[in-house]
Amino acid sequence: MAEVAPAEVGHGDTHDDHHEESFWSKYVFSTDHKIIGFQYMFTGMAMALIGGYFAYVFRMQLAFPGSSIPFWGTLSPAAYNSLVTNHGTIMIFWVAMPVLIAAMGNFCIPLMIGCDDMVFPRVNRLSYQIFLLSAIVLIISFFVPGGGFGGAWTAYPPLSAKAAYNSTPFGAPLWLIAVTLEIVAFLLGGINFITTTMNARAKGMKIYDIPMLVWMIVIASILFMCSVGPLIAGAVMLLFDQTLGTSFFDAAAGGDPVLWQHLFWFFGHPEVYVVLLPAMGIVAEVVCVFARKKLFAYKLILYSTIGLGILSFFVWAHHQFISGVDPRATYLFTTTTLLISIPVAIILFAFIATLYGGSIRFSTAMLFALAFIAEFLLGGVTGIWLGSSGVDIYLHDTYFVLAHFHYTFVPIAIIAVFAAVYHWFPKMFGRKMNETWGKIHFWGTIISFNGIFIPLFILGSAGQHRRIYNFQNYPDLAGQNMQDMRVFATMCLVLMLAFQVIFIVNFIVSLKRGEKAGRNPWNATTLEWITESPPPHGNFGTTMPEVYRGPYEYSVEGREKDFWPQNEKPDSETT
Amino acid sequence: MFEFLDKFMPGILESLIPRASEFAIEIDVLFDVITILVGFWFVLVLGYFFYLVFRYRHREGQKAKYVTGETHRQKQAIEIPHFLILACDIVIIIPTFVVWYNVKIEVPPPDEEVRIVAQQWAWTFYHAGEDEILGTDDDIVSINELHVKENTQYTYHLESRDVMHSFSVPVFRLKQDAVPGRVITGHFKPILTGEWDIQCAEMCGVAHGIMGARIFIKNEAEHKEWLAMNTPIDLGGSFLAVAGEDEITELKEDKNNG
Numbered sequence: 001m002a003e004v005a006p007a008e009v010g011h012g013d014t015h016d017d018h019h020e021e022s023f024w025s026k027y028v029f030s031t032d033h034k035i036i037g038f039q040y041m042f043t044g045m046a047m048a049l050i051g052g053y054f055a056y057v058f059r060m061q062l063a064f065p066g067s068s069i070p071f072w073g074t075l076s077p078a079a080y081n082s083l084v085t086n087h088g089t090i091m092i093f094w095v096a097m098p099v100l101i102a103a104m105g106n107f108c109i110p111l112m113i114g115c116d117d118m119v120f121p122r123v124n125r126l127s128y129q130i131f132l133l134s135a136i137v138l139i140i141s142f143f144v145p146g147g148g149f150g151g152a153w154t155a156y157p158p159l160s161a162k163a164a165y166n167s168t169p170f171g172a173p174l175w176l177i178a179v180t181l182e183i184v185a186f187l188l189g190g191i192n193f194i195t196t197t198m199n200a201r202a203k204g205m206k207i208y209d210i211p212m213l214v215w216m217i218v219i220a221s222i223l224f225m226c227s228v229g230p231l232i233a234g235a236v237m238l239l240f241d242q243t244l245g246t247s248f249f250d251a252a253a254g255g256d257p258v259l260w261q262h263l264f265w266f267f268g269h270p271e272v273y274v275v276l277l278p279a280m281g282i283v284a285e286v287v288c289v290f291a292r293k294k295l296f297a298y299k300l301i302l303y304s305t306i307g308l309g310i311l312s313f314f315v316w317a318h319h320q321f322i323s324g325v326d327p328r329a330t331y332l333f334t335t336t337t338l339l340i341s342i343p344v345a346i347i348l349f350a351f352i353a354t355l356y357g358g359s360i361r362f363s364t365a366m367l368f369a370l371a372f373i374a375e376f377l378l379g380g381v382t383g384i385w386l387g388s389s390g391v392d393i394y395l396h397d398t399y400f401v402l403a404h405f406h407y408t409f410v411p412i413a414i415i416a417v418f419a420a421v422y423h424w425f426p427k428m429f430g431r432k433m434n435e436t437w438g439k440i441h442f443w444g445t446i447i448s449f450n451g452i453f454i455p456l457f458i459l460g461s462a463g464q465h466r467r468i469y470n471f472q473n474y475p476d477l478a479g480q481n482m483q484d485m486r487v488f489a490t491m492c493l494v495l496m497l498a499f500q501v502i503f504i505v506n507f508i509v510s511l512k513r514g515e516k517a518g519r520n521p522w523n524a525t526t527l528e529w530i531t532e533s534p535p536p537h538g539n540f541g542t543t544m545p546e547v548y549r550g551p552y553e554y555s556v557e558g559r560e561k562d563f564w565p566q567n568e569k570p571d572s573e574t575t
Numbered sequence: 576m577f578e579f580l581d582k583f584m585p586g587i588l589e590s591l592i593p594r595a596s597e598f599a600i601e602i603d604v605l606f607d608v609i610t611i612l613v614g615f616w617f618v619l620v621l622g623y624f625f626y627l628v629f630r631y632r633h634r635e636g637q638k639a640k641y642v643t644g645e646t647h648r649q650k651q652a653i654e655i656p657h658f659l660i661l662a663c664d665i666v667i668i669i670p671t672f673v674v675w676y677n678v679k680i681e682v683p684p685p686d687e688e689v690r691i692v693a694q695q696w697a698w699t700f701y702h703a704g705e706d707e708i709l710g711t712d713d714d715i716v717s718i719n720e721l722h723v724k725e726n727t728q729y730t731y732h733l734e735s736r737d738v739m740h741s742f743s744v745p746v747f748r749l750k751q752d753a754v755p756g757r758v759i760t761g762h763f764k765p766i767l768t769g770e771w772d773i774q775c776a777e778m779c780g781v782a783h784g785i786m787g788a789r790i791f792i793k794n795e796a797e798h799k800e801w802l803a804m805n806t807p808i809d810l811g812g813s814f815l816a817v818a819g820e821d822e823i824t825e826l827k828e829d830k831n832n833g
């Protein structure tokens with residue numbers, strides 16, 4: 001419980017004396033959680049542009065193999081592999097992670113739990129600086145002799161361990177160092193999220209009064225901390241194999257290449273939930289605000305999430321059904337994988353049930369949040385085919401897998417993030433984004449997204465494998481109807497990227513010219529909406545908020561207004 | 576059982592790609608079973624979702640209901656579907672186990688054997704010669720071409736010389752990673768004649784994208800003809816086989832460990 005008074009929780013830098021700060025201390029070396037959140041958000045968005053550009057280049061190659069690609073040129077197989085590898089790495093480690101956990105966590109947690117900053121603001125600043133360093137190392141790795149690493153984002157040894165195999169003597173170690181640094185950055189950030197939420201909540205905010213987004217980020221941080229140890233150990237071993245000539249993963253010298261797969265996926269599967277949970281948290285917040293409804297079965301969602309987190313540690317080998325683990329082990333992992341559908345379904349059902357009896361306003365943020373539910377549903381259910389080890393024999397490493405996880409990751413890292421940006425933009429910058437352009441952006445993004453990946457399900461079911469730079473080399477895959485589907489998917493991707501220009505322009509224009517938002521433009525109940533927009537340094541001015549009720553008291557019977565902010569004194573005390 | 580079930584199934588995979596092995600039908604039926612169960616839930620939930628979105632859109636003067644979802648009756652709205660999903664999971668898990676056992680665990684006694692060696696970036700296939708025994712002097716070695724007989728039970732022994740590869744024959748619905756330092760044993764029984772793709776399904780380096788091969792399934796007589804056209808190992812056909820062979824020392828037969 002929040003027994004420490006908020007004022008005492010503050011950091012070393014006193015924010016009580018409001019002296020004029022220079023640009024550098026205010027925006028670059030700031031310890032303010034909001035600024036660090038922005039740093040993560042803008043870095044993540046910039047990396048998303050790089051990752052999107054990579055996707056454009058390799059999709060063009062697949063649609064028009066061998067021809068010169070505008071803004072790139074002809075694509076060599078080595079460059080194709082490198083683009084595919086780094087597209088995956090960037091989108092997971094440098095887009096989904098920083099935007100969903102770090103940006104949302106940093107910006108929202110202190111505001112939503114009613115405190116003035118993170119409890120360890122300097123650790124927070126260090127976290128971003130290491131993250132930025134990791135992004136720079138990754139970008140440098142594209143330009144070293146031999147080019148960027150091209151051994152897939154899963155980096156299976158022996159391919160990733162020896163330059164003789166992967167032909168990227170500098171790209172591979174730099175890639176690995178970048179990933180390791182990124183993970184260190186998020187460990188530091190996670191410490192802050194957990195500690196702040198547990199210790200610095202506003203007076204009166206009990207454990208079930210914490211907004212779902214905060215819970216989700218905290219649980220995700222705990223999952224990340226518990227799962228990342230084996231990956232760091234594995235990364236160090238792999239780095240030694242690459243640079244010092246050790247043989248942890250070299251079968252000829254007594255190592256075991258499959259060991260890496262276990263270490264990687266023991267981290268890799270909980271990692272999926274690490275980015276999923278904050279996205280679900282965002283959706284919970286947005287759906288409640290715009291349906292004017294209390295979140296359905298808050299405690300059930302919370303406990304399902306914890307159960308989901310625990311179960312996620314027992315499913316990793318479903319990535320390895322056919323990779324040389326004992327085939328009997330799949331009985332266990334098939335069972336746990338299919339069982340994990342239950343907590344996920346409970347959470348999604350609860351979101352859908354929240355709509356029941358609501359009064360739904362279709363703002364852009366709400367449209368994106370609803371789209372998350374619908375699209376993630378398809379991403380989730382297609383996991384059942386793959387979790388069933390028998391079918392996975394056929395579908396493993398096909399485009400079916402690719403389409404499946406893009407139907408989870410795009411809703412997570414793109415759709416939910418857009419919901420968050422449209423929803424919290426007024427709080428971040430004091431102005432609203434343009435709703436008309438927002439809706440055009442929404443429909444363009446959603447329709448073209450489905451246009452990309454629905455054909456890929458069909459291609460995958462027809463036996464098309466991943467990471468192959470030219471399907472014309474395979475007579476069974478070179479048919480005109482299959483090539484037409486590839487061209488269609490690529491065209492939809494180009495369209496989807498083009499629609500993001502609307503978002504970027506809308507974002508920049510709204511920063512200066514958007515409609516002024518005021519404190520609480522959406523009539524929401526959680527604490528971030530009671531302060532000014534944008535919130536000042538120290539968030540709530542001189543008096544810190546006090547909390548009297550849960551976070552989702554919308555449309556309470558017998559009250560005139562359809563929202564009842566968490567900090568509003570109960571009637572018995574005011575009258 | 577699978578033949579019987581197949582009569583009632585939409586046959587989605589078969590419409591996209593032929594079934595050329597005996598166990599392909601099992602995987603296809605399992606795929607269809609999952610498609611029906613999951614498809615039902617998907618359509619139901621998505622339909623209800625769109626209904627709610629439409630039904631409870633904002634209209635002037637209408638206030639939202641206050642529903643906590645904490646009472647027992649309200650929670651049942653989630654608990655009942657959750658037990659139904661559990662039931663569906665079990666319906667999927669049981670045939671999954673059967674299929675997995677048939678394809679990956681039990682290796683039927685072979686009529687013939689074939690050795691498959693993957694390396695960057697080619698497949699080497701060691702076929703038994705006319706004596707139908709692998710590892711004798713009349714074995715036939717070929718690069719990127721696997722020749723097998725129809726209706727013959729095969730056991731394969733899969734190796735890798737360098738990195739992870741994956742032996743994938745989509746028409747067989749068969750896939751198995753090749754792990755350096757191990758010999759992985761599995762089986763298949765071709766049931767159609769024809770010629771199809773073999774793909775490497777695991778990223779294996781720069782030329783992973785062209786690490787394909789072809790599988791030729793022929794009847795007994797045609798297969799004999801092909802054997803006669805090729806030079807057995809002891810008569811000089813071995814030059815293909817020795818390339819890179821010395822890198823691999825004693826390989827333990829690691830039966831069935833994946």
